[in-house]
Amino acid sequence: MQVSLFPIFVNNSPASSIDSKKSQHPSIPILSIKETIKLNTLVEHQTYAESYKLDIQLPSWLYILRNKECRLNDAFSITYDPQIKTLFQKPKSIYEPIAKVSTKNTTLKGDFEIYDYKGKYIVAYTFSPLLEVPKHTCIHSDYLLAIDNDLKKLPPSIEDHLVNNGVKLILGQTEEDTYYYYRADFAEKDYKKTIDSTKPQLEFVNNTWIDNRLYANLGGIYLSNTKQALMPQWVRVYGSEDSYYDLSTDPNRVFGIALHEMGHAFDYTQPKMFSETKEFKEAYETDIQVLNRDKDNLEKQYGVDTIKAWYANLRNRQETFAELFRAFFDGMKIESKELLFKLTPNSAKCIKDSLTLK
Numbered sequence: 629m630q631v632s633l634f635p636i637f638v639n640n641s642p643a644s645s646i647d648s649k650k651s652q653h654p655s656i657p658i659l660s661i662k663e664t665i666k667l668n669t670l671v672e673h674q675t676y677a678e679s680y681k682l683d684i685q686l687p688s689w690l691y692i693l694r695n696k697e698c699r700l701n702d703a704f705s706i707t708y709d710p711q712i713k714t715l716f717q718k719p720k721s722i723y724e725p726i727a728k729v730s731t732k733n734t735t736l737k738g739d740f741e742i743y744d745y746k747g748k749y750i751v752a753y754t755f756s757p758l759l760e761v762p763k764h765t766c767i768h769s770d771y772l773l774a775i776d777n778d779l780k781k782l783p784p785s786i787e788d789h790l791v792n793n794g795v796k797l798i799l800g801q802t803e804e805d806t807y808y809y810y811r812a813d814f815a816e817k818d819y820k821k822t823i824d825s826t827k828p829q830l831e832f833v834n835n836t837w838i839d840n841r842l843y844a845n846l847g848g849i850y851l852s853n854t855k856q857a858l859m860p861q862w863v864r865v866y867g868s869e870d871s872y873y874d875l876s877t878d879p880n881r882v883f884g885i886a887l888h889e890m891g892h893a894f895d896y897t898q899p900k901m902f903s904e905t906k907e908f909k910e911a912y913e914t915d916i917q918v919l920n921r922d923k924d925n926l927e928k929q930y931g932v933d934t935i936k937a938w939y940a941n942l943r944n945r946q947e948t949f950a951e952l953f954r955a956f957f958d959g960m961k962i963e964s965k966e967l968l969f970k971l972t973p974n975s976a977k978c979i980k981d982s983l984t985l986k
């Protein structure tokens with residue numbers, strides 16, 4: 629794992645110089661990150677997205693590097709001054725960390741642990757236990773972290789519920805790596821269906837929602853029979869056969885999709901699907917009646933496109949549940965959240981009253 633990106637200092641610092649704050653392992657130091665360095669000017673920018681300079685006494689140095697293309701176990705690597713070895717105690721076993729790293733001062737929402745693996749240091753990051761990047765694909769760590777940060781908004785009780793029910797959020801680079809890999813029938817449908825770029829993705833015609841998209845032209849999907857949510861990093865540009873939008877370049881386009889998909893997972897893994905309960909059906913019907921009655925006024929107030937998008941998001945009970953779940957855990961902008969609660973007051977209250985979401 630060790631790579632030589634940085635010059636090696638000859639004068640190493642004494643063992644007592646590491647931050648003396650201790651973790652629950654009495655002898656393990658907790659290091660903090662002093663500086664985050666974007667690696668866009670270095671030669672290594674082909675491989676690494678970012679490096680984190682750890683706060684240890686100079687002249688020793690230790691950096692954690694964030695790789696660009698990765699899976700969960702190789703998203704981060706570590707590079708260090710060989711002299712630093714005198715600063716850490718030898719662990720009793722390779723499974724015990726020699727140091728922890730707090731990520732408090734960064735945009736990361738997990739912590740690092742450093743291990744001494746047969747004389748080489750390696751680093752592990754605590755990703756959400758819901759995440760999986762299978763062997764047949766790899767993704768950009770910008771995409772991985774945007775989704776991981778979203779998932780970490782879930783309270784432990786909800787995360788435990790999903791994990792204990794075997795729910796997984798599977799990430800991959802392309803629709804082939806995700807949708808078509810797990811569902812050959814999606815590929816078949818997609819290849820048969822043509823894209824009509826002159827039509828909106830979803831339209832409401834004669835009281836029915838019509839999906840004009842290619843089947844897999846989505847940011848995410850939840851498969852209830854296998855409890856897998858699938859999310860590709862590249863999504864097809866609407867109305868095109870062969871151009872793709874790389875979601876790793878725009879965290880705003882990814883924001884909240886994972887929480888929406890986990891909303892479906894949460895709905896499906898209830899003893900009885902929440903969106904199928906009598907209470908929720910009634911609440912939803914009430915909201916939709918009001919929405920249909922007020923459509924013109926809402927369009928005047930919020931804009932035709934905004935309201936059209938919300939009608940699509942609220943097109944059925946399951947989608948409404950997933951959007952509300954996403955909103956409850958801050959998977960959307962505050963203005964969107966306020967508007968959603970305004971459009972679906974009864975559905976929102978029904979979820980809040982009946983489900984323990986905290």
Ligand SMILES: [Zn+2]
Pocket residue numbers: 888892946947950
């Ligand atoms: Zn959905």
